Amino acid sequence: MERNNLYPIFLKTAQLEVLIVGGGFVAEEKLHFLTKSSPDAKVTIVTPMIRKKTLDLAKRFGAKIVLKVYSRKYLNGKHIVVATTDSPQVNEKVYNDCRKQNKLVNVADNPPLCDFYMGGIVTKGNVKVAISTNGKSPTTAKRLRQFFEEVIPDDIHKMVQNLNDFRKTIKGDFEEKVDKMNEITEELVKSA
Numbered sequence: 001m002e003r004n005n006l007y008p009i010f011l012k013t014a015q016l017e018v019l020i021v022g023g024g025f026v027a028e029e030k031l032h033f034l035t036k037s038s039p040d041a042k043v044t045i046v047t048p049m050i051r052k053k054t055l056d057l058a059k060r061f062g063a064k065i066v067l068k069v070y071s072r073k074y075l076n077g078k079h080i081v082v083a084t085t086d087s088p089q090v091n092e093k094v095y096n097d098c099r100k101q102n103k104l105v106n107v108a109d110n111p112p113l114c115d116f117y118m119g120g121i122v123t124k125g126n127v128k129v130a131i132s133t134n135g136k137s138p139t140t141a142k143r144l145r146q147f148f149e150e151v152i153p154d155d156i157h158k159m160v161q162n163l164n165d166f167r168k169t170i171k172g173d174f175e176e177k178v179d180k181m182n183e184i185t186e187e188l189v190k191s192a
């Protein structure tokens with residue numbers, strides 16, 4: 001069986017600079033899911049033309065807009081780059097420029113030109129679940145995201161907070177605390 005070997009990490013988007021190249025439908029989709037998960041993301045969009053809905057979303061989340069065609073100088077100071085233009089040549093140039101500078105890059109509609117994939121994301125308070133199908137089926141990632149949004153209780157953050165509070169009240173060394181935390185949460189996965 002094929003296996004997904006990607007390693008998910010949870011980025012602190014408030015302290016990273018993201019560049020989106022292009023301002024059309026795909027840019028809107030990527031910006032929408034980025035800001036849904038991470039409203040504090042620091043985003044710059046470089047594009048000669050921006051669609052109204054992309055512009056509205058960009059304004060709502062304070063993204064910086066540069067109405068210019070892409071060139072390498074716009075990579076300065078950026079950590080993560082997402083290319084969404086309708087020109088395969090431009091997208092490929094963005095990819096190659098980023099690889100040369102060791103910047104993480106995603107060409108949205110071209111899985112081989114991605115260092116990382118955006119995933120389906122469920123956020124419930126402090127709990128976050130990220131889903132990937134290894135780039136094989138974005139539709140499945142979306143459906144799984146909808147499923148988990150439904151089944152994970154909205155108030156799971158209360159349990160997380162209670163366990164955080166409870167941990168502080170336990171006496172003993174690290175090992176004893178781990179044992180106690182595992183003991184009281186055992187029921188959560190019993191039926192699984």
Ligand SMILES: C[C@@]1(CC(=O)O)C2=NC(=C\c3[nH]c(c(CCC(=O)O)c3CC(=O)O)Cc3[nH]c(c(CC(=O)O)c3CCC(=O)O)/C=C3\N/C(=C\2)[C@@H](CCC(=O)O)[C@]3(C)CC(=O)O)/[C@H]1CCC(=O)O
Nearest residue numbers: 033108109117118119120132133134135138139141142145
């Ligand atoms: C999860 C999500 C996150 C997000 O967008 O942030 C996401 N795509 C979403 C939706 C979606 N995108 C597309 C459709 C129509 C599907 C169809 O037509 O079959 C749908 C479904 C819909 O809209 O219903 C079009 C599409 N997307 C990609 C290709 C190229 C290809 O697959 O070859 C094509 C076809 C282009 C063409 O036809 O040429 C590629 C990628 N899309 C990914 C992520 C990465 C892999 C994630 C993974 O590992 O699973 C990857 C590899 C790169 C990337 O973009 O990072 C978001 C759902 C968010 C949510 O709902 O929660």
Ligand SMILES: NC(=O)c1ccc[n+]([C@@H]2O[C@H](COP(=O)([O-])OP(=O)(O)OC[C@H]3O[C@@H](n4cnc5c(N)ncnc54)[C@H](O)[C@@H]3O)[C@@H](O)[C@H]2O)c1
Nearest residue numbers: 022023024025026046047048049069070084085086090109
């Ligand atoms: N819209 C979709 O759902 C979808 C689905 C599958 C694949 N795609 C593919 O994704 C690509 C983008 O699609 P779209 O619908 O977002 O297109 P779009 O026409 O809505 O947007 C393209 C954007 O790229 C920008 N752009 C063009 N040249 C540029 C340059 N040199 N520098 C910076 N920005 C530049 C344009 O100004 C525009 O904002 C296309 O290749 C399309 O075939 C789109």
